[in-house]
Amino acid sequence: MALPASSICSSTPKFQIKMFKNQPHQLNRWPVIHAHPQLFPSRFIKMTTAELGDRNKVKIQLNIAKEMLWAATPDPVKEFPWRKAGDVVLKRLMFIGQTALKWSLVSMFIFSSISDVIFSISRNQELLIPVGLLIGYLMTNYLDEILQEIVQTEDKGFNLPLANISFFFVLVKVISTYFAAGTRVFLLHVANGGLLQVLWLWRHLAKENDKHSENNFNTEGQDASLVADVEE
DSSP states (O other): OOOOHHHHHHHHHHHHHHHHHHOOTTTSHHHHHHHOTTHHHHHHHHHHHHHHHHHHHHHHHHHHHHHHHHHHSOHHHHHSOHHHHHHHHHHHHHHHHHHHHHHHHHHHHHHHHHHHHHHHHHTTOTTHHHHHHHHHHHHHHHHHHHHHHHOOOSOSSSOHHHHHHHHHHHHHHHHGGGSOHHHHHHHHHHHHHHHHHHHHHHHHHHHHHHHHHHHHHHHHHHHHHHHHHHHO
């Protein structure tokens, strides 16, 4: 049964009025916000100034505590060369790290060479061991002569040509895994011979650097003693 249109139209305004009566806060929201447009910026400025004041107070207190601690510190502690001691400790740690890295690489090379020899014996390719070692030795000397003329390093402790040669022979060992057994054995021992010669050259270079540093230290000591005698 259809209702008359007048009843529908009359019921609609009453329903809207009831909805607005049940939600009075929605009507009062806009006047509160627009009544004081400068309320929130002023509060924000007050909060920022208060925070800056607290930070400045903390900095002042820290500076005062630092000055008091420095004043209470004994004179021998103040006069101790902390920066120089830190540099010495840092150099010592770097030397220890280099030594540990060097011996770890040497131990890895030894175990790798032993495993390559065992692999060659298992494949009945023992005759390729001395041939590969000899070729690797000759290749290292040849490459070292060429790279020493091309690349000139100022750092005497680190020889860039020998590092490049070492990387080349390590790459040869990695690539050898993709070849057949005979070729693989040959390339492995070529790389082992080259790396062995690199270690020998590096050891010889380290000895020369040690002798050079000792000679410089002795000459500096003699010069200092001569200067002291002249002043006396």
